[in-house]
Amino acid sequence: MQVLVNWIIFFLIYFFTQIFLYRLFKINLNKHSIILFVIVISLIIGFYFYSLEVIMNLIIINLAIICFYITMPGIINDGPALTIIDLIVNKKINKKEKLKKFFLKSKVGKAIEKRLKLNISSNFMTVKKNRFVINKSAQRIVIFFHLIRKIFRLKSDAY
Amino acid sequence: MLTKFQIYIILAPFLATLILGFLFLFFQVISNKKYLFNLFISFFLIFFLFLFFVYKLSYNLTDQQIFYLIFAFLCNSYIFMNLIQVPISSIQLTILRIVYLNPKITKKQIIQKYNASQIFEERLARLKAGDIIFKNKSHFFLKNKKILLLLSFFLILKKIFNIKN
Numbered sequence: 001m002q003v004l005v006n007w008i009i010f011f012l013i014y015f016f017t018q019i020f021l022y023r024l025f026k027i028n029l030n031k032h033s034i035i036l037f038v039i040v041i042s043l044i045i046g047f048y049f050y051s052l053e054v055i056m057n058l059i060i061i062n063l064a065i066i067c068f069y070i071t072m073p074g075i076i077n078d079g080p081a082l083t084i085i086d087l088i089v090n091k092k093i094n095k096k097e098k099l100k101k102f103f104l105k106s107k108v109g110k111a112i113e114k115r116l117k118l119n120i121s122s123n124f125m126t127v128k129k130n131r132f133v134i135n136k137s138a139q140r141i142v143i144f145f146h147l148i149r150k151i152f153r154l155k156s157d158a159y
Numbered sequence: 160m161l162t163k164f165q166i167y168i169i170l171a172p173f174l175a176t177l178i179l180g181f182l183f184l185f186f187q188v189i190s191n192k193k194y195l196f197n198l199f200i201s202f203f204l205i206f207f208l209f210l211f212f213v214y215k216l217s218y219n220l221t222d223q224q225i226f227y228l229i230f231a232f233l234c235n236s237y238i239f240m241n242l243i244q245v246p247i248s249s250i251q252l253t254i255l256r257i258v259y260l261n262p263k264i265t266k267k268q269i270i271q272k273y274n275a276s277q278i279f280e281e282r283l284a285r286l287k288a289g290d291i292i293f294k295n296k297s298h299f300f301l302k303n304k305k306i307l308l309l310l311s312f313f314l315i316l317k318k319i320f321n322i323k324n
Binding site for chain 2 (some may be wrong): 001002003004007018019022023050051052053055056059060063064066067070071074075076079080081082084085086088089094095096097099100103104108109110111112115116118119124125128130131132133134138139141142145146148149151152153154155156
């Protein structure tokens with residue numbers, strides 16, 4: 001029971017730190033560099049102590065941080081599917097034409113521009129004379145997810 | 160030094176997630192029309208099998224080890240599900256792929272290829288295909304109310320983080 005209480009306290013502290021930093025300073029802790037830093041530090045600590053308890057705790061901390069990392073974009077950016085459901089359920093807009101009009105007026109209507117900016121700020125793309133060029137790391141990401149899509153036979157928007 | 164049993168404990172949640180991946184692949188090979196259904200069925204099957212496995216071993220496990228096994232499996236499954244979701248619906252990845260296939264493309268050309276209107280039609284079609292919404296005389300209604308849990312989850316988090324819609 002004590003283990004569970006300790007972990008709940010850890011997650012609450014981590015969660016409230018994120019809220020505090022984001023609400024007050026718009027600082028998002030969920031960045032590649034921070035995640036990589038935590039993983040490297042954990043590996044060093046894991047090799048140094050090499051005990052089951054320490055390794056288990058480190059794996060749990062890293063997994064929880066990665067889960068937060070992948071959840072944050074869903075909170076910060078508006079998802080199109082959830083926007084449509086929100087319009088249908090909460091705003092009671094059911095007719096297709098009206099639904100589309102409200103959808104395009106909402107933040108999701110500017111999703112392409114926002115994701116373009118996000119790709120540039122994440123160093124996935126560069127702009128030269130108004131033309132976009134993808135970087136090496138982003139090329140690997142595109143190929144990786146292409147493989148995922150092929151292996152699992154997924155149907156997607158991107159292809 | 161870690162014993163063999165302790166190494167198995169550390170690896171167990173990862174192996175279970177690997178099996179989840181293979182089971183999902185198996186279901187996708189049989190039918191890939193409803194990937195979300197396949198994903199959830201695979202997850203629940205493996206999760207209950209994993210719980211059974213933990214229950215059978217529980218005499219030899221400490222509270223911390225039981226917590227680790229269950230929590231690490233749940234986190235791994237969440238990461239796996241997100242990994243599957245990214246190539247299906249990520250706008251950011253779609254843009255990256257468009258630029259990857261069309262180097263030196265302009266913003267105008269990107270928007271011609273992929274825009275909000277297209278996203279709306281695609282998502283509406285996917286929500287319909289996934290039995291989440293249904294159409295009745297050009298009007299759309301919610302069919303699967305479980306999606307409201309996800310919507311509430313994100314709306315609450317948006318409020319907590321002070322992100323306006």
